[in-house]
Amino acid sequence: xxxxxxxxxxxxxxxxxLGEELNPSIDQSILELVKNSFxxxxxxxxxxxxxxxxxxxxxxISDDGDxxxxxxxxxxxxxxxxxxxxxxxxxxxxxxxAGSKGLGRLAALRLGLTAILESRxxxxxxxxxxxxxxxxxxxxxxxxxxxxxxxxxxxxxSGGSDGTDVTIENLRAAVSRPEVKRLARSLILLADxxxxxxxxxxxxxxxxxxxxxxxxVTARYFQDAELHLTAALDKKGHVRAxxxxxxxxxxxxxxxxxxxALPGRPIYKCPEATFDLWxxxxxxxxxxxxxxxxxxxxxxxxxxxxxxxxQNGLRVSPYGNPGNDWLDMNLRRTQSPEERPSTNNxxxxxxxxxxxxLLVQKTDRSGFxxxxxxxxxxxxxxxxxxxxxxxxxxxxxxxxxxxxxxxxRRSSQAKLRVSEAIRSVPAIQRPAxxxxxxxxxxxxxxxxxxxxxxxxxxxxxxxxxxxxxTFAHESAGNPIKAIDQAAKAxxxxxxxxxxxxxxxEALLKPVALxxxxxxxxxxxxxxxxxxxxxxKRRAARVDVHHTIxxxxxxxxxxxLDRGVTVTSQLASGSPFLRGSEAALESIVTxxxxxxxxxxxxxxxxxxxxxxQTALSEGIVQLTVSDNGTGIEEISVxxxxxxxxTTRPNGTGLGLAIVHDTVQDLGxxxxxxxxxxxxxxxxxxxxxxxxx
Amino acid sequence: MPPQxxxxxxxxxxxxxxxxxxxxxxxxxxxxxxxxxxxDDGPLPSLAxxxxxxxxxxxxxxxDHRIRGSYATFTGAEAxxxxxxxxxxxxxxxxxxxADIDAMRQYIRYIPSLIPSDDVSxxxxxxxxxxxxxxxxxxxxxxxxxxxxxxxxxxVDTQLLPALFYVAVSGWDSKEIIRLPLDLIPKGQRSLIKxxxxxxxxxxxxxxxxxxxxxxxxxxxxxx
Numbered sequence: 042x043x044x045x046x047x048x049x050x051x052x053x054x055x056x057x058x059l060g061e062e063l064n065p066s067i068d069q070s071i072l073e074l075v076k077n078s079f080x081x082x083x084x085x086x087x088x089x090x091x092x093x094x095x096x097x098x099x100x101x102i103s104d105d106g107d108x109x110x111x112x113x114x115x116x117x118x119x120x121x122x123x124x125x126x127x128x129x130x131x132x133x134x135x136x137x138x139a140g141s142k143g144l145g146r147l148a149a150l151r152l153g154l155t156a157i158l159e160s161r162x163x164x165x166x167x168x169x170x171x172x173x174x175x176x177x178x179x180x181x182x183x184x185x186x187x188x189x190x191x192x193x194x195x196x197x198x199s200g201g202s203d204g205t206d207v208t209i210e211n212l213r214a215a216v217s218r219p220e221v222k223r224l225a226r227s228l229i230l231l232a233d234x235x236x237x238x239x240x241x242x243x244x245x246x247x248x249x250x251x252x253x254x255x256x257x258v259t260a261r262y263f264q265d266a267e268l269h270l271t272a273a274l275d276k277k278g279h280v281r282a283x284x285x286x287x288x289x290x291x292x293x294x295x296x297x298x299x300x301x302a303l304p305g306r307p308i309y310k311c312p313e314a315t316f317d318l319w320x321x322x323x324x325x326x327x328x329x330x331x332x333x334x335x336x337x338x339x340x341x342x343x344x345x346x347x348x349x350x351x352q353n354g355l356r357v358s359p360y361g362n363p364g365n366d367w368l369d370m371n372l373r374r375t376q377s378p379e380e381r382p383s384t385n386n387x388x389x390x391x392x393x394x395x396x397x398x399l400l401v402q403k404t405d406r407s408g409f410x411x412x413x414x415x416x417x418x419x420x421x422x423x424x425x426x427x428x429x430x431x432x433x434x435x436x437x438x439x440x441x442x443x444x445x446x447x448x449x450r451r452s453s454q455a456k457l458r459v460s461e462a463i464r465s466v467p468a469i470q471r472p473a474x475x476x477x478x479x480x481x482x483x484x485x486x487x488x489x490x491x492x493x494x495x496x497x498x499x500x501x502x503x504x505x506x507x508x509x510x511t512f513a514h515e516s517a518g519n520p521i522k523a524i525d526q527a528a529k530a531x532x533x534x535x536x537x538x539x540x541x542x543x544x545x546e547a548l549l550k551p552v553a554l555x556x557x558x559x560x561x562x563x564x565x566x567x568x569x570x571x572x573x574x575x576x577k578r579r580a581a582r583v584d585v586h587h588t589i590x591x592x593x594x595x596x597x598x599x600x601l602d603r604g605v606t607v608t609s610q611l612a613s614g615s616p617f618l619r620g621s622e623a624a625l626e627s628i629v630t631x632x633x634x635x636x637x638x639x640x641x642x643x644x645x646x647x648x649x650x651x652x653q654t655a656l657s658e659g660i661v662q663l664t665v666s667d668n669g670t671g672i673e674e675i676s677v678x679x680x681x682x683x684x685x686t687t688r689p690n691g692t693g694l695g696l697a698i699v700h701d702t703v704q705d706l707g708x709x710x711x712x713x714x715x716x717x718x719x720x721x722x723x724x725x726x727x728x729x730x731x732x
Numbered sequence: 733m734p735p736q737x738x739x740x741x742x743x744x745x746x747x748x749x750x751x752x753x754x755x756x757x758x759x760x761x762x763x764x765x766x767x768x769x770x771x772d773d774g775p776l777p778s779l780a781x782x783x784x785x786x787x788x789x790x791x792x793x794x795x796d797h798r799i800r801g802s803y804a805t806f807t808g809a810e811a812x813x814x815x816x817x818x819x820x821x822x823x824x825x826x827x828x829x830x831a832d833i834d835a836m837r838q839y840i841r842y843i844p845s846l847i848p849s850d851d852v853s854x855x856x857x858x859x860x861x862x863x864x865x866x867x868x869x870x871x872x873x874x875x876x877x878x879x880x881x882x883x884x885x886x887x888v889d890t891q892l893l894p895a896l897f898y899v900a901v902s903g904w905d906s907k908e909i910i911r912l913p914l915d916l917i918p919k920g921q922r923s924l925i926k927x928x929x930x931x932x933x934x935x936x937x938x939x940x941x942x943x944x945x946x947x948x949x950x951x952x953x954x955x956x
Contacts, residue, residue, distance in 0.1 A: 304890070307922075413924075413929070416927060519751035520753065522751075523753040523754045523757040526760065534764070
């Protein structure tokens with residue numbers, strides 16, 4: 042037998058597959074080199090960008106860590122794809138290594154045509170090691186292994202401090218300003234600048250964008266937060282939480298049983314962790330008593346807001362990045378806006394301390410693998426947020442009750458003070474001032490009455506909704522069921538007893554009418570119940586076209602009955618957004634209700650409603666038009682105001698609900714008095730996730 | 733001569749509904765199917781006593797799911813599942829509301845005949861009773877045959893009452909997400925239910941609609 046020894050070999054193309062394609066963003070790639078510095082126990086790490094606003098620039102990453110000798114470079118730094126993370130291992134400074142598979146490093150090194158490594162190991166004070174990688178050598182080779190690399194040993198210059206410099210020369214592409222900004226933000230956030238930074242690791246970027254942001258982050262406006270939530274998860278998986286106000290006064294504390302939301306209050310099966318959240322109330326009244334201004338805090342939150350996640354002292358991207366709402370804070374706020382923080386008005390961090398390797402980062406560094414431990418960590422943070430929301434709601438209710446009690450007293454005190462002031466006015470002017478005040482009081486009373494009426498209207502409608510739902514449950518149940526089955530029994534028995542001919546003559550039509558009317562009654566009930574389905578209020582991916590079609594299907598019996606033709610012209614594709622189906626449904630149903638009401642007034646003509654969608658760059662446009670009388674006697678701006686209606690007995694709430702809902706979904710809405718069909722046209726634009 | 737359904741004599745059929753009018757209307761349909769309707773005016777005894785009495789006094793039961801208040805201390809789904817254990821054919825009538833389906837999901841394994849209220853007719857009752865008898869003889873209709881099936885958890889919602897989780901059943905329809913109450917899962921295993929977790933269960937993959945899918949005999953791997 043003859044044999045030929047063989048081994049797997051890699052084409053140079055694999056370098057770009059593993060490097061650039063797996064780590065497409067520059068900031069994440071450079072962060073990997075910075076994490077290498079952390080693992081090397083560096084205290085300082087400097088990233089310098091030179092002439093990077095065009096191709097051919099240079100990036101240099103220097104640290105004062107322990108450096109590497111030839112062996113470390115050959116068997117560590119140059120080995121790609123091997124995770125150096127060892128849960129048991131600690132660095133000299135007792136850091137838990139961030140670990141790296143070397144793929145981000147590869148991507149960073151390949152940003153230029155040449156990469157140069159210079160390292161001065163702590164253990165060999167007189168030596169310095171250099172390695173140069175010329176990427177064009179690989180283009181000429183057929184396999185990666187054919188390109189020899191040499192680690193040169195040199196005598197270290199006297200006074201040369203320990204550490205490693207990586208220089209990436211002749212950049213293939215320019216580094217754009219947004220990329221620099223992102224890199225600056227990532228570097229600042231990397232080593233938990235909000236905490237005590239026990240690791241003492243401080244990465245710095247030499248670029249103007251960095252100093253601006255650094256000034257922002259060091260400003261630390263935590264003391265101006267309205268509330269500070271702290272939740273700590275111990276080794277046994279039990280949570281304790283507390284909320285303090287801006288003066289540091291403890292408002293609430295809770296034990297595990299109160300925070301854990303699942304039935305049976307199970308423990309959290311994830312590593313020890315802490316969660317801090319600082320929630321701000323960004324209004325002038327609140328900031329009147331604070332040391333900073335709203336504008337300062339708003340800008341700070343714009344860059345650093347959201348909940349960041351730290352594993353053993355280092356930030357894990359993308360949690361808390363702009364657009365990354367991993368705890369669904371914005372969605373929860375959309376569902377129930379009162380007293381909930383969003384990523385725009387809060388900042389926080391979840392710090393996890395773990396050495397068992399339960400939380401594993403994905404190879405492309407796009408966060409943790411979503412395993413059980415990560416799901417439990419998320420549950421811990423989400424439950425803490427929910428607990429805070431519950432406590433805040435409770436406080437808000439108490440506050441409202443207090444205000445309701447105190448308002449009449451305050452009002453009469455204020456009135457008394459005004460009367461006293463009027464008495465102090467010279468006698469000759471007094472009647473005029475008194476008269477002006479009396480007039481003001483009349484107007485104010487009127488305004489209060491209007492508001493009371495509006496509140497009462499909302500309550501009445503809510504009660505009507507609840508009652509309709511209750512009756513829908515009952516009527517769809519027993520009475521309709523009994524009528525339906527009894528009518529069918531009459532039909533069966535009469536056919537049998539009378540024969541088909543006599544049945545057709547005497548009973549066919551009335552029985553058919555009973556059955557048809559019963560069907561219509563069933564629809565009334567099912568529409569009400571369908572609108573109230575709590576499933577639809579869940580935040581989820583909502584298919585815009587599917588929701589529109591469902592509403593139209595649900596309305597079909599009504600529109601047919603009223604002789605209204607509803608035509609839909611939906612764009613090709615399936616646009617979807619993140620929100621609740623109920624929200625989108627309420628937009629479409631309120632438009633339909635509005636059109637149906639106005640089309641009632643149209644005599645003689647064909648009644649038409651047209652629903653169209655169009656897609657453009659992350660937006661779905663929904664247009665609802667009818668051939669009714671259009672918007673008259675009220676401006677197109679005022680139709681959205683609650684209580685504004687030109688219809689006798691109209692509530693003026695339908696379009697107000699549409700307006701608020703569209704805003705909650707991050708969109709815009711406008712009305713055209715007389716659109717393409719002659720009647721009103723409403724145009725909604727909503728941001729979508731895809732189509 | 734009493735009617736025969738798949739070789740079994742079915743004559744006396746108990747009608748269970750808490751509403752007298754609905755009970756009477758259902759009795760017309762039962763009688764039109766050539767059975768003898770025996771409306772139960774209640775109040776019903778305990779579940780065990782009800783099952784015992786029905787087994788010994790009637791050949792089949794037609795039961796509404798929502799039986800409440802002073803009429804019964806158990807639901808229609810619980811009654812039908814109890815009768816299944818005694819091999820007494822029972823047809824359950826429901827409105828298919830999501831709340832009803834959530835409440836009856838854990839019993840669907842033992843409910844061979846689930847008829848929407850709108851579809852109640854002499855023919856559907858005979859067919860329903862026939863499905864029960866076939867299943868008691870270990871020869872279920874294809875839509876009720878259990879298969880060992882991989883289930884993937886898509887999401888969990890503990891903010892709702894009851895707590896729910898959502899699954900994809902690839903062997904049935906990978907695109908349809910099925911909503912299930914968390915109490916379907918044995919208590920000690922509920923903490924396993926998290927997004928992306930996979931487990932096995934016996935599922936009737938031939939079911940025509942998601943509401944009639946049953947999930948039983950769970951097998952939970954320790955890691956998803």
